[in-house]
Amino acid sequence: xxxxxxxxxxxxxxxxxxxxxxxxxxxxxxxYYVHWVRQAPGQGLECxxxxxxxxxxxxxxxxFQGRVTMTRDTSxxxxxxxxxxxxxxxxxxxxxxxxxxxxxAGPDAFDIWGQGTMVTVSS
Amino acid sequence: QSALTQPxxxxxxxxxxxxxxxxxxxxxxxxxxxxxxxxxxxxxxPKLMIYEVSKRPSGVPDRFSGSKSGNTAxxxxxxxxxxDEADYYCSSYAGSLFGGGTKLxxx
Numbered sequence: 001x002x003x004x005x006x007x008x009x010x011x012x013x014x015x016x017x018x019x020x021x022x023x024x025x026x027x028x029x030x031x032y033y034v035h036w037v038r039q040a041p042g043q044g045l046e047c048x049x050x051x052x053x054x055x056x057x058x059x060x061x062x063x064f065q066g067r068v069t070m071t072r073d074t075s076x077x078x079x080x081x082x083x084x085x086x087x088x089x090x091x092x093x094x095x096x097x098x099x100x101x102x103x104x105a106g107p108d109a110f111d112i113w114g115q116g117t118m119v120t121v122s123s
Numbered sequence: 124q125s126a127l128t129q130p131x132x133x134x135x136x137x138x139x140x141x142x143x144x145x146x147x148x149x150x151x152x153x154x155x156x157x158x159x160x161x162x163x164x165x166x167x168x169p170k171l172m173i174y175e176v177s178k179r180p181s182g183v184p185d186r187f188s189g190s191k192s193g194n195t196a197x198x199x200x201x202x203x204x205x206x207d208e209a210d211y212y213c214s215s216y217a218g219s220l221f222g223g224g225t226k227l228x229x230x
Contacts, residue, residue, distance in 0.1 A: 035218055037221075044126075044212060044222070044223045044224040045161070045224070046221065047214075047218050047219050047220070050218075061219060095168055097169075099218075100174060107218060108157055108174060108175065108218070109157075109159035109171055109175070109214065109218065110159075110161075110171060111171045111174075113168035114168065
């Protein structure tokens with residue numbers, strides 16, 4: 001079945017970097033955008049940006065520009081999100097999500113979500 | 124761009140209907156027919172309930188419906204059921220904007 005499986009929980013110190021993986025299966029990985037969304041404990045959803053797995057092109061939310069890097073490895077159908085210079089307020093659940101529309105139609109809404117990766121930033 | 128505005132809470136009794144609003148601007152909600160709604164139960168990943176203002180993905184009950192007027196989109200849940208109790212988030216502008224979320228309580 002169509003699914004996204006994310007890497008496990010991480011604990012990092014302030015100033016460090018974290019890289020979260022998102023492995024796709026059950027569909028053509030290069031055919032659909034992959035978005036990254038985070039949710040701080042008890043808070044709402046926050047968009048971080050997306051990657052076009054076909055071209056590698058990215059679009060980052062302004063808040064994260066300069067700190068986030070989204071990449072992909074098409075040989076293993078996996079997308080990555082790396083966040084650097086971590087702060088305590090980066091503590092959150094990080095989700096990857098697939099766009100429901102094929103890439104040629106442009107990004108829209110997220111129909112398949114990963115299970116989430118909890119990132120804790122603490123000294 | 125600022126986040127979209129949703130009421131923090133909404134409630135209704137089983138069988139009733141409840142509507143959750145999502146207010147943006149002419150640059151996001153009002154300017155595009157790309158409003159989506161997500162349901163999130165505690166400890167779970169969000170689930171897409173409505174996309175492109177009023178379309179339902181396969182498997183979503185027709186008790187859930189979406190609409191838009193000007194800069195405000197709405198999600199209506201008819202025939203409320205206990206399992207509808209969850210947080211609901213609206214999104215616009217290809218997911219780059221989310222609302223703050225509405226906690227729906229089934230009384």
